[in-house]
Structure formats: C-alpha cells, structure tokens
Amino acid sequence: MADWRVYLVVEHLLAGTATIEEAQVAADFSNFFSWWKGLPVILVTGVVFLCWLWRARLNAESLGGPGSQRRVRGWVVASWMTPVANLWIPHVIVTDVWKASAPRRSAPGALLGVWWGRG
Incomplete structure (x- = not known):
C-alpha cells in the first residue's frame, strides 16, 4: 500500500498536481515499511499477538x-x-476460544471471516 501511494504521488507530481514535499513524505512513509525497518515491528507484533x-x-x-x-x-x-496448516488451524483455534468464552453466543462468522480474510 505504501508503494502504491508513492506511485500515485509520482503520477500526480508528473502531472503537476503534487509537490516534491508530498513525494518525499510518501517515499519516507514507504521506506519505513521496508524490510529492514519494518521487520522488527512485525516480529514484536507477532510475539505480542501470540502471547495474547x-x-x-x-x-x-x-x-x-x-x-x-x-x-x-x-x-x-x-x-x-x-x-x-496455517491456512485454517489458527481460524479453528480462534473460533474455539470465542465459543468457550461466550458459550451462549455462536462465533460471529462474518467477524471472524473478515479477520481471517474469508469475508
């Protein structure tokens, strides 16, 4: 998404409807998510999520x-x-956790589907 933003800003820059500063902001935003800067954030987020x-x-x-x-x-x-297995077992685990924590309510198919990318 960050690279797409850079692409659009460059298109606008070439058309004369964007400024160099806007292009620099888009490039800086994209660079933040490059692998060497974004990877630690992703790893920490993954560990925190798994602990939760x-x-x-x-x-x-x-x-x-x-x-x-x-x-x-x-x-x-x-x-x-x-x-x-990572394509369906995490979904099963989250569904089971939901059902055990709210036994009178069925797992929200739409909510879990959107979370899992099936919606």
Whole structure:
C-alpha cells in the first residue's frame, strides 16, 4: 500500500498536481515499511499477538474445560508456523476460544471471516 501511494504521488507530481514535499513524505512513509525497518515491528507484533492468543486459550480452557478446544494447546503457536496448516488451524483455534468464552453466543462468522480474510 505504501508503494502504491508513492506511485500515485509520482503520477500526480508528473502531472503537476503534487509537490516534491508530498513525494518525499510518501517515499519516507514507504521506506519505513521496508524490510529492514519494518521487520522488527512485525516480529514484536507477532510475539505480542501470540502471547495474547496463548493467554486467551488458557482462559478459554478454564471457562469451557479442556474438551472445549479441538486442538491441543501447542497448536496455538505452531499453527502459525506450519505450512498449509496455517491456512485454517489458527481460524479453528480462534473460533474455539470465542465459543468457550461466550458459550451462549455462536462465533460471529462474518467477524471472524473478515479477520481471517474469508469475508
């Protein structure tokens, strides 16, 4: 998305409807997300997310019992790093956590679908 923004600003710059400063801001924004600067942010975010999901899974087990989860606890982390399995097992884990934490409500298909990219 950042590179697309740079492309559009350069198009406007060539058409005379943008300034050099706008192009510089777009380029700076794009450079922030380059791999060598953005990777630490992505890694920290991933670790924080996995810690949160692990804790949510532990809470779900205490609320619904161990039988409320279809996968063993280790899949909370391993499912994100296992090729092919990472396409559906994390979705199953989050759905189970939701169901255990709100047993009277069904998992919101639309919300989880949008989160998972199926919506």
